[in-house]
Amino acid sequence: MGRLFGTDGVRGRANADLTPELALQVSQAAARVTLGEGRGMAVVGRDPRASGGMLEAAVVAGLTSAGVDVARAGVIPTPGLAYLTALTGADLGVMLTASHNPMPDNGIKILARGGHKLPDAVEDQIADLMGTRWVRPQADRVGRVHDYPDAAGAYVDHLHAAIPGRLDGLAIVVDAANGAASPLVARAYAGAGAQVTLINADPDGVNINDNCGSTHMSGLAAEVRARGADLGLAHDGDADRCLAVDASGQLVDGDQIMAILTLALRARGLLPDGTVVVTVMSNLGFHHAMREAGIRVVETPVGDRHVLEAMRTGGHRIGGEQSGHVILSAHATTGDGLLTGLCLAAEVARSGQTLAELAAVVTRLPQVLCNIGGVDASRVGVDAGVLAAVEQVRAELAGRGRVLLRASGTEPVVRIMVEAETAAQANEVAESLATVVRARLGGGSAA
DSSP states (O other): OOSSSBTTBEEEEBTTTBOHHHHHHHHHHHHHHHHTTSOEEEEEEEOSSTTHHHHHHHHHHHHHHTTEEEEEEEEOOHHHHHHHHHHHTOSEEEEEOOTTSOTTEEEEEEEEGGGEEOOHHHHHHHHHHTTOOOOOOOGGGSOOEEEOTTHHHHHHHHHHHHSSSOOTTOEEEEEOTTSTTTTTHHHHHHTTTOEEEEESOOOOSSOTTTTOGGGOOHHHHHHHHHHTOSEEEEOOTTSOOOEEEOTTOOEEOHHHHHHHHHHHHHHTTOOTTOEEEEETTSOHHHHHHHHHHTOEEEEEOSSHHHHHHHHHHHTOSEEEOTTSOEEETTTOSSOOHHHHHHHHHHHHHHHOOOHHHHHTTOOOOOEEEEEEESSOGGGTTTOHHHHHHHHHHHHHHTTTOEEEEEEOSSSSEEEEEEEOSSHHHHHHHHHHHHHHHHHHHTOOEEO
8 A cells, every 4th residue: 555644544445455454453553652551532433434334443442442532423524523633632533534535435534632634754653553562451441432422513513603604695505425514514504594405415325425525516506506596515525625616506616715715814804924825736826816916825735734734834824725625724623614615605695795706806727637547656756758748848838837747645546737728728738648647657547
């Protein structure tokens, strides 16, 4: 599997790459690194995919065997688990989810005290400690297990306390991706005053992210148009993402959402440093809009952990990714899709403008994204032929577009992103680079 921890925890095919035995060892090692031989407490949550119960049992066994008391939060979004970790003063939070990945995958996200993601160095310590000999606690030093009473309710109460205003008068369609937010979406949005229509909010363990949620927006767009709703919001399997569509069904992506919320924070006097943090994937149109508004943009590598690190280092209030991870640091330690959706809807209600009017602050350059599978993704940053092709394209697009090639941190693919003045030009460049990647790195297909 290479480095055990990727950009967002340990992830793989459940019961193949990510086995109960591995989950047991990861949780034991995490407890040992975090607590040494002392007692501690952890909160464990999961999304509703079929393998979640199996892996939850292994993680709980691993933690308790290391002397950690465990509160089981059940099915809950990742940001909800992060909030509960901070609220309870737990030493660890463990979330079992593969986020937006398909159902056969699963993952282990480990959070430190306060609900923060672990630094790379600590993750490497955990990986190094797995499988080594140790003295297990015995008798009354073994950890105990209990269920967290109304974990979802505590999280929803937090969301309602965090949003800047109510959603009265708004008709919203919400796509829960048949994921972790499904049991509490109505409670979250209707409780804030919205008239809510739910779609894909009936998880059966198999249908999570299945042609729904933030990676498949067409169903939401059609439902918004059919119902004449004001807007639609889509989450992913663990609800740390939020994307939107306006009343016409037009996509409002993470860049546009961040622009709207950044300007709203500044208008309320809650952006003292005048800064937003984004990754290199953010569209050039976002950068142009922020420059015109006098907002400073800090850019990081891809991955919300890099955004979080930059935000914590600089004390910044908002950051995120085009994919819909938005971090509002005054209220969350990680991307929170429900908080993002509530704040976005609250700004529509407060401003009296439509979502389309608010989103127009960003004029996006045409952007093409593609994934190349079946290649040696680890060589994308070192192969001379690939690097030469990228540099040639960058020279051709200088000032009029961008190109980015990288190995995915969550899947065995090379990701290509191209922005250009026209969609045709962006597609042409992406196809030419995909051809080079396949030829140089071992065949493969685009997805």
